[in-house]
Amino acid sequence: MPRRVLRFLRRGRVISLSGFAPTTTILDWLRLDERSTGTKEGCAEGDCGACTVVVARLRDGQLVHEPVNACIALLGSLDGAELITVEDLAEGDTLHPVQEAMVQHHGAQCGFCTPGIVMSLFALHHAHDGEMDRSRVENALAGNLCRCTGYKPIIAAALESCARPAEDRFARTASERIAALAAMNDGRPLLVGDDNRFFAAPTTCDGLADLLLRHPDAQLVAGATDVGLWITKGLRRFDQMITLQRVTDLALIETNEDEICMGAAVSLADAASILGQFDDDLEIMLDRFGSQQIRSAGTVGGNIGNGSPIGDLAPCLIALGATLELRRGEAIRSLPLEDFFLAYRKQDRAPGEFITRIIVPRPGPQDLIRITKISKRRDEDISSMLMALRLTVDEGRIAMARLAFGGMAGIPCRAPAAEGVLKGQLLADAALWRRTAAALAEDLQPLSDLRASADYRMQVAQNSVIKALAEMAGIPSHLTRIVPRRETRHV
């Protein structure tokens, strides 16, 4: 029998909710129900970070503190977790070390962004593992926009307050918090509502498969970093929502000598820690994927399931030769990832079916990888174009080529004509690089939109291919990039 009550930890107490609209966001609950108005709403689409809260969870028995955009995260996603907001940090009149450093360094002017910035830094404070430098701080703040103070004092406050392991009230009470979270984890599925209108959180793949078969029209949701915007910006209302958040089998990463299998509900942050080991370019791309808030909530399966032509993971995984595994009821099938995308926003997925795993072959010693993401801003920006290329090179000759693009068609796609030009050729032949780039005109029909014109997209795709091939042929990356690549590593 499912549990009918949503339960989460807040200020040392268990909050139990037996009735809420399936699309309620954490921010709405905080501001409208609990009346905790310290957490602000700015953009309501995951971009500005004013709404950042911290969600603490148990992962393999360890307490992790993740920054989350409360404006798009669903209230139901809190089941079994602890919600921490800016009101909770100070102890009486004594500010939290992060808040105190913000005051000392003059890190706020109008103050609208400040609660979100403080919460991102609070998460960083608790992520301390002995190393803190400017690039980590910048990474932690990439999802927090400040329009008036400027980042210099905020970064100074972060470097000061996050330099040591946390000794705050949350660290001092960690064992009690762990015990309280563990006590809530009953392993039972959650279903709040009735058959017509519900928020459900199954805990096993079998339970999810069964529920989706019975409710094939229910809206499946994982991190809600796409779905949340359909609610806040598209004003869509879903009567039946099923979250993957508690399906533990879908959050597993399994590795062997040949491949890596990522469950669909693996977060982008966890995927980054494993895929980033394949190659420097993959690590850089995943570092630039949204923000810390987006990467801790968003999932691999959500990025693929959304089917966006500008999703960043799909072209990278297609170039790596990934296979997608889907399940409907008891039936499980696999297909090459590129075959999943049929047409603009149309995927090869039947009602009641869901993605279970993504299987990625490990690149071998003869494989070379290059990825280029072009966007207007470095961080927290959607791609205008993404190119991913993997070559297998045997004694200077290209034995295999997989070239994939995002932003260049209605779906993430391969470039078969350009791949055909490359196969069997000598990589060092500079004329080959230009012939390959020219062949893209056969493969790709980009559109013009607000992000980029079709001509720009084509030109930047062609230039990216030439640059990638030149680097792969041995041109040092300090000649092709502002920040040179690190050595290639295949783990």
Ligand SMILES: Cc1cc2nc3c(=O)[nH]c(=O)nc-3n(C[C@H](O)[C@H](O)[C@H](O)COP(=O)(O)OP(=O)(O)OC[C@H]3O[C@@H](n4cnc5c(N)ncnc54)[C@H](O)[C@@H]3O)c2cc1C
């Ligand atoms: C501020 C911001 C920045 C972003 N930056 C980037 C970026 O840099 N690059 C990029 O590619 N994207 C970006 N995104 C988009 C989004 O974060 C990603 O697409 C993310 O991976 C979605 O994952 P999710 O778990 O949140 O998906 P959800 O929003 O939960 O779901 C998205 C879709 O996938 C479906 N789905 C989820 N899981 C499954 C499954 N197992 N089987 C079948 N269908 C499933 C859902 O039904 C839904 O249709 C950004 C979004 C925001 C708000």
Ligand code: FES
């Ligand atoms: S309000 Fe801007 S990210 Fe949530």
Ligand code: FES
């Ligand atoms: S202090 Fe005004 S937006 Fe940051």
